[in-house]
């Protein structure tokens with residue numbers, strides 16, 4: 001099972017659109033997918049046609065301990081479940097402030113949910129995706145700690161690379177202090193204005209930046225720039241108002257083509273060592289289960305190697321962020337915290353909110 005947080009502290013870069021459509025593409029291809037809306041704006045919830053103001057328990061109820069994932073998840077399609085959000089979730093940021101281990105509440109709930117029924121298909125997922133808010137507060141930290149991987153949607157704009165650097169600092173801090181397996185799997189270019197010089201330059205800069213990190217001990221040392229870049233496409237902006245994924249709303253559009261390819265690439269990246277495995281259009285449960293077992297073993301191998309890299313010491317001297325990331329003495333405590341209970345008791349860095357949209 002892969003757990004992936006889609007994060008970017010900037011708003012309007014394509015996080016929600018990416019979670020909704022990658023999840024839909026994976027589910028259509030036979031993968032069992034749970035998506036979690038961690039944004040009080042509830043755009044992902046709306047995108048799946050759910051009403052954030054109805055009585056269904058949602059992410060707020062989960063994080064404040066009054067509902068279980070089994071109760072809160074809503075089936076929105078074949079192989080696809082959503083834990084929705086509502087504006088109430090904004091209050092969770094405040095309510096969780098005084099809770100010890102507030103960053104790992106969701107991680108604990110997911111572990112329990114998946115572990116509880118591990119011999120039944122009830123809570124068996126191939127993918128859990130988290131749509132994070134445009135801020136670096138406790139909700140995003142819950143997404144990062146609930147996940148093992150991060151995918152960063154990026155709009156190829158001026159200063160995009162600077163924003164990326166800041167984001168990676170946060171991922172590195174979380175990986176050092178709380179959740180050592182966390183690594184960045186890739187950067188997805190969204191709303192790409194293909195053919196413009198600015199977009200091409202930013203894409204090239206990101207490619208070079210990621211290439212420079214290869215072989216270093218940073219959590220993004222194996223991150224890839226996905227070849228499937230999401231073109232600007234009005235159908236992608238229209239689909240949420242119909243509560244549909246792009247595959248239901250406009251299956252022939254460029255948006256559908258781009259997100260299907262991106263999902264294939266994300267899926268294939270977990271099978272790299274086992275051979276490049278394309279997502280089949282089949283939703284045959286048996287073949288899906290076989291694939292997920294294979295994924296899990298490749299996944300564990302790469303998580304272990306990423307984690308041992310992280311634990312191996314400070315970043316390589318060529319790491320451009322090495323100079324700017326503070327590493328407090330207590331930061332290494334989580335590297336010695338072997339149980340999730342121990343990890344839970346280590347406080348996360350406090351980040352000031354940077355809500356930009």
Ligand SMILES: Nc1ncnc2c1ncn2[C@@H]1O[C@H](COP(=O)(O)OP(=O)(O)O)[C@@H](O)[C@H]1O
Pocket residue numbers: 010011012013014015016017018043134190191192230231232233234236237238240357
């Ligand atoms: N490739 C695209 N082409 C056109 N519009 C897009 C595309 N991706 C996203 N949008 C639209 O841009 C807006 C911001 O996207 P969204 O996914 O909500 O960003 P975020 O979650 O990062 O705030 C939304 O109105 C969305 O429908």
Ligand SMILES: [Mg+2]
Pocket residue numbers: 015016017039043044131132
């Ligand atoms: Mg969003």
